[in-house]
Amino acid sequence: MRLGKSLVASTALALIAASGAYAQSLTIATVNNGDMIRMQALSSEFTDATGIELEWVILEENILRQRVTQDIATSGGQFDIMTIGMYEAPIWAERGWLVSLDGLPDDYDKDDILPAMRAGLSFEGTMFAAPFYGESSMVMYRTDLMEAAGMEMPEEPTWDDIAAAAAAMTDRDNNINGICLRGRAGWGENMAFITTVANSFGARWFDEDWNAQLDSPEWLEAVTFYNDLLQNYGPPGAANNGFNENLTLFQQGRCGMWLDATVAASFVTNPNDSTVADSVGFALAPNKDGMDKRANWLWAWALAIPAGTQQEEAAMEFINWATSKAYLELVAEREGWANVPPGTRTSLYENPEYASIPFADMTLRSINAADPNNPTIDPVPYVGIQFVAIPEWAGIGTAAGQEFSAMVAGQLTPEQALERAQALVTDEMEAAGY
Amino acid sequence: MARSVTTQRKSFNTLIAWIIGLLLFFPILWTILTSFKTEAQAIADPPVWFFFDWTLENYRVVQERSNYSRFLWNSIIIAGGSTILGMIIAIPAAWSMAFVPSRRTKDILLWMLSTKMLPAVGVLYPIYLIFIQFGLLDTRVGLTIVLMLINLPIMIWMLYTYFKEIPGEILEAARMDGAGLKEEILYVLTPMAIPGIASTILLNIILAWNEAFWTLNLTAARAAPLTAFIASYSSPEGLFYAKLSAASTMAIAPILILGWFSQKQLVRGLTFGAVK
Numbered sequence: 028m029r030l031g032k033s034l035v036a037s038t039a040l041a042l043i044a045a046s047g048a049y050a051q052s053l054t055i056a057t058v059n060n061g062d063m064i065r066m067q068a069l070s071s072e073f074t075d076a077t078g079i080e081l082e083w084v085i086l087e088e089n090i091l092r093q094r095v096t097q098d099i100a101t102s103g104g105q106f107d108i109m110t111i112g113m114y115e116a117p118i119w120a121e122r123g124w125l126v127s128l129d130g131l132p133d134d135y136d137k138d139d140i141l142p143a144m145r146a147g148l149s150f151e152g153t154m155f156a157a158p159f160y161g162e163s164s165m166v167m168y169r170t171d172l173m174e175a176a177g178m179e180m181p182e183e184p185t186w187d188d189i190a191a192a193a194a195a196m197t198d199r200d201n202n203i204n205g206i207c208l209r210g211r212a213g214w215g216e217n218m219a220f221i222t223t224v225a226n227s228f229g230a231r232w233f234d235e236d237w238n239a240q241l242d243s244p245e246w247l248e249a250v251t252f253y254n255d256l257l258q259n260y261g262p263p264g265a266a267n268n269g270f271n272e273n274l275t276l277f278q279q280g281r282c283g284m285w286l287d288a289t290v291a292a293s294f295v296t297n298p299n300d301s302t303v304a305d306s307v308g309f310a311l312a313p314n315k316d317g318m319d320k321r322a323n324w325l326w327a328w329a330l331a332i333p334a335g336t337q338q339e340e341a342a343m344e345f346i347n348w349a350t351s352k353a354y355l356e357l358v359a360e361r362e363g364w365a366n367v368p369p370g371t372r373t374s375l376y377e378n379p380e381y382a383s384i385p386f387a388d389m390t391l392r393s394i395n396a397a398d399p400n401n402p403t404i405d406p407v408p409y410v411g412i413q414f415v416a417i418p419e420w421a422g423i424g425t426a427a428g429q430e431f432s433a434m435v436a437g438q439l440t441p442e443q444a445l446e447r448a449q450a451l452v453t454d455e456m457e458a459a460g461y
Numbered sequence: 462m463a464r465s466v467t468t469q470r471k472s473f474n475t476l477i478a479w480i481i482g483l484l485l486f487f488p489i490l491w492t493i494l495t496s497f498k499t500e501a502q503a504i505a506d507p508p509v510w511f512f513f514d515w516t517l518e519n520y521r522v523v524q525e526r527s528n529y530s531r532f533l534w535n536s537i538i539i540a541g542g543s544t545i546l547g548m549i550i551a552i553p554a555a556w557s558m559a560f561v562p563s564r565r566t567k568d569i570l571l572w573m574l575s576t577k578m579l580p581a582v583g584v585l586y587p588i589y590l591i592f593i594q595f596g597l598l599d600t601r602v603g604l605t606i607v608l609m610l611i612n613l614p615i616m617i618w619m620l621y622t623y624f625k626e627i628p629g630e631i632l633e634a635a636r637m638d639g640a641g642l643k644e645e646i647l648y649v650l651t652p653m654a655i656p657g658i659a660s661t662i663l664l665n666i667i668l669a670w671n672e673a674f675w676t677l678n679l680t681a682a683r684a685a686p687l688t689a690f691i692a693s694y695s696s697p698e699g700l701f702y703a704k705l706s707a708a709s710t711m712a713i714a715p716i717l718i719l720g721w722f723s724q725k726q727l728v729r730g731l732t733f734g735a736v737k
Contacts (some may be wrong), residue, residue, distance in 0.1 A: 059694060059695060059696040060698050061696075065528070082682035082683070086689075086692055087692050087693075087697075093678075101593060103589065103592075103598055105598055106681065112629055146642075271696075271697075272701065274699075279506065288698065300501055300700065
């Protein structure tokens with residue numbers, strides 16, 4: 028009996044001791060992009076310094092978005108830090124789903140964050156997500172093919188320059204397509220690109236009273252131009268190509284040009300994966316002759332803290348670590364400057380070592396050329412460049428994207444695709460009460 | 462003459478069976494092949510088949526980056542647990558439906574099956590909220606219960622079909638000899654239905670192992686099984702096919718081996734009662 032009692036007592040003691048020794052642990056939801064994987068690998072430094080353990084939940088982008096939305100909307104509390112994009116940040120902040128990042132310490136130096144990034148991740152002037160890496164879009168082209176064609180790519184090309192270069196570089200016999208562009212349906216896939224083209228042609232999604240504008244002549248001109256580029260100079264099956272498919276084509280030397288995210292620059296110039304690594308040039312996203320809006324987007328993968336987490340302080344500490352200047356230096360020291368997460372801090376671009384990387388300057392210029400608060404030539408009631416920052420966008424963007432993908436596949440004409448897109452966007456917006 | 466036709470026919474059938482078998486197996490074969498390629502070879506066009514520099518690099522990276530054994534252990538617990546729990550409920554349920562049917566038994570069977578007709582996502586939010594209430598999110602217990610529930614109709618249906626084949630007189634005889642309900646189910650019915658029970662168990666382990674809706678939606682870090690392990694290797698910006706293939710191969714290997722060794726029981730169980 029005595030033995031039994033002492034056993035119970037010692038077990039209880041052991042349990043108390045164990046719970047005391049139980050380390051604080053943060054659960055972080057993120058995507059499997061190279062920069063995030065690097066952060067995961069380097070995060071032991073954070074744990075060593077603070078004693079805070081980290082649990083990583085890495086998910087496919089769409090699953091992540093759905094999981095995180097579901098958890099935040101139901102206060103599930105499964106995540107202490109979540110990776111979100113520039114689309115979600117202002118919408119979720121408005122709903123009170125995110126913790127404001129005002130609590131970051133002074134030495135975090137918020138003013139060092141690129142103004143466009145900070146603007147895109149803020150709601151009413153308060154930052155709700157910290158950019159982990161940022162991107163715009165730009166032109167990546169084959170310098171060797173351009174030279175062979177006797178052409179030169181201007182640093183600030185117009186769409187006419189792009190069309191001429193695409194025509195000159197297309198060589199079907201040798202399986203070289205003049206231009207590779209996104210065609211796969213999705214608000215973050217083809218619609219991101221098509222929306223930037225439309226912006227640069229003077230089109231807009233909605234007028235100031237939220238009336239859909241896809242029946243405008245500007246939209247028709249933009250979409251026809253995009254479709255012609257792909258039909259005449261694009262790769263076969265372009266309707267199914269997203270970022271990764273085009274990356275593959277470009278790395279294998281099948282594309283003369285590729286207009287896409289600036290982060291692709293480090294992939295296409297990496298000699299381990301790319302057969303054309305030493306002959307890639309960069310130029311700003313094009314504008315239309317006579318119009319001054321360029322077709323570049325703005326995006327950031329950012330870290331945010333969901334309202335309702337029990338570990339706000341520790342989460343803030345992690346965000347402070349992962350998006351700090353010191354973290355950029357840590358990556359540079361371990362993996363070289365080319366692997367530093369791009370597009371977040373002004374000081375990075377002032378660093379002479381980083382500035383010597385071939386795509387650094389063009390990336391910065393592209394990001395600076397993007398203004399999420401004034402995305403179009405005519406005024407609009409929304410923010411966001413390659414997206415419209417309203418909750419309905421994911422639905423209407425993807426549905427419209429399917430029409431444009433069908434157009435690239437040759438099943439619809441630009442007129443038909445726009446007519447259908449206009450109808451479905453109008454219905455959806457009416458149903459949503461706009 | 463007749464004999465030669467039979468031989469021809471036989472070889473024709475064999476050929477067709479092989480072609481169908483290979484077609485069905487091809488995606489798995491391609492996944493396994495891709496897992497030994499570099500990322501560049503994985504997406505090469507035209508595709509490379511067998512003649513490339515086989516590399517274990519992807520497996521090394523996957524091992525280094527993820528804690529495979531933790532995902533595997535979660536899969537084993539969840540698949541095994543939900544199957545055991547399900548059988549504890551399904552055997553008595555199928556027994557009563559097969560041997561002491563009421564007027565409504567057929568309706569109940571159909572109603573149970575109808576729960577499989579609702580798309581899972583339709584009940585995602587209710588279940589998610591219930592899980593929050595009971596603190597079951599990201600726990601193996603919660604997942605075990607949900608997977609048991611979604612597979613229960615199939616278990617009961619399969620067992621019901623097997624039990625129907627067993628003559629009720631044998632059970633009556635046992636009762637005459639003084640067997641109670643417990644003895645009847647445990648010592649008479651179960652041993653006779655072993656092949657059926659075995660194939661039900663196997664099929665359910667496979668179904669629970671591969672389940673990728675609830676396992677992805679109700680877990681985060683602690684209870685995530687191998688389906689989450691696979692999902693973590695897809696990337697929106699960057700090439701991932703070779704590493705994804707390596708992760709997939711590692712995830713399906715245990716269940717593939719189990720299926721291979723038990724294929725006789727599976728086939729016998731699945732075709733049991735099909736030919737009368």
